[in-house]
Amino acid sequence: MLIAVNAGNSHVLLGGYEEDEQLFAASIATEPKWTRDDYACKLQQVFGLYSVPVGRIRGAVVSSVVPSMVTVLEDALRLLGVTDVIEVSSGVKTGLNIRSEQPRQVGSDRVASAVAARAKGKLPCVVVCLGTATTFTVLDQSGALVGSAITAGVRLSLSALREQAAQLPAVAIEARDEGILARNTADAMRVGAVYGAAAMVDGMVGRFAETLGQTPHVVVTGDIAPLVTRYMRVPFEYDQSLVLDGLHLIWKRNRS
Ligand SMILES: Nc1ncnc2c1ncn2[C@@H]1O[C@H](COP(=O)(O)OP(=O)(O)OP(=O)(O)O)[C@@H](O)[C@H]1O
Numbered sequence: 001m002l003i004a005v006n007a008g009n010s011h012v013l014l015g016g017y018e019e020d021e022q023l024f025a026a027s028i029a030t031e032p033k034w035t036r037d038d039y040a041c042k043l044q045q046v047f048g049l050y051s052v053p054v055g056r057i058r059g060a061v062v063s064s065v066v067p068s069m070v071t072v073l074e075d076a077l078r079l080l081g082v083t084d085v086i087e088v089s090s091g092v093k094t095g096l097n098i099r100s101e102q103p104r105q106v107g108s109d110r111v112a113s114a115v116a117a118r119a120k121g122k123l124p125c126v127v128v129c130l131g132t133a134t135t136f137t138v139l140d141q142s143g144a145l146v147g148s149a150i151t152a153g154v155r156l157s158l159s160a161l162r163e164q165a166a167q168l169p170a171v172a173i174e175a176r177d178e179g180i181l182a183r184n185t186a187d188a189m190r191v192g193a194v195y196g197a198a199a200m201v202d203g204m205v206g207r208f209a210e211t212l213g214q215t216p217h218v219v220v221t222g223d224i225a226p227l228v229t230r231y232m233r234v235p236f237e238y239d240q241s242l243v244l245d246g247l248h249l250i251w252k253r254n255r256s
Pocket residue numbers: 007008009010011012013025026027065109129130131132133221222223224239240241242243244
């Protein structure tokens with residue numbers, strides 16, 4: 001089994017793959033203070049939870065957008081006996097043409113998602129990730145990564161409002177089935193956050209379409225996606241496993 005690991009700013013996602021099939025996916029918290037031993041214990045629990053004997057794991061591919069997490073996770077995997085570990089960094093073959101002034105700056109999670117989106121073959125394409133940050137990654141007709149947009153994620157913008165505006169409360173993000181006309185502050189913040197994110201995606205996709213000269217395929221991922229997509233107007237595909245699938249493809253490209 002191959003283990004794909006994506007350390008984001010909020011969660012570490014783990015996926016187990018065998019014969020191109022995802023056998024399990026798990027999400028644990030990103031805790032930058034945790035040591036190799038903390039993560040080794042947590043990973044051992046996750047493998048136990050999904051009935052994966054560690055001896056069955058023949059390798060791992062690790063992507064992290066939190067630099068301090070890379071070594072900790074790799075060392076934790078090695079401690080458990082997983083010795084063949086690839087890190088998604090500049091030396092790794094992804095097959096992706098990144099047309100950026102600084103290709104190395106592009107987050108490895110965005111690279112992995114772009115690799116998976118390109119493999120779907122529906123191009124041009126915009127990958128929308130609704131996580132800690134909201135990101136847009138644009139692939140042209142040839143599958144090259146030609147543009148990006150990064151903004152504050154839905155949860156992050158709500159917590160920034162609470163921290164910076166004295167009269168705004170902490171609110172949990174939830175769906176607003178009562179519609180867009182909020183009549184109290186907490187609901188107004190929810191409408192702003194959730195409908196606002198949906199409208200931003202619609203608007204950004206429209207603008208990317210103008211520049212690409214073609215309507216792109218839209219793939220949405222990230223843990224907030226199910227909440228935001230219900231209010232979106234552009235056609236889209238939801239793929240929860242995009243990052244992990246991309247990591248699996250990167251592993252195959254580098255190890256087969
Ligand atoms: N249980 C799961 N199984 C498979 N994929 C998952 C699971 N939970 C979350 N994901 C996917 O993992 C990716 C990252 O999740 P999430 O948005 O929670 O991370 P994050 O830490 O907030 O991300 P980032 O810091 O990169 O913005 C998303 O593509 C999401 O859809």
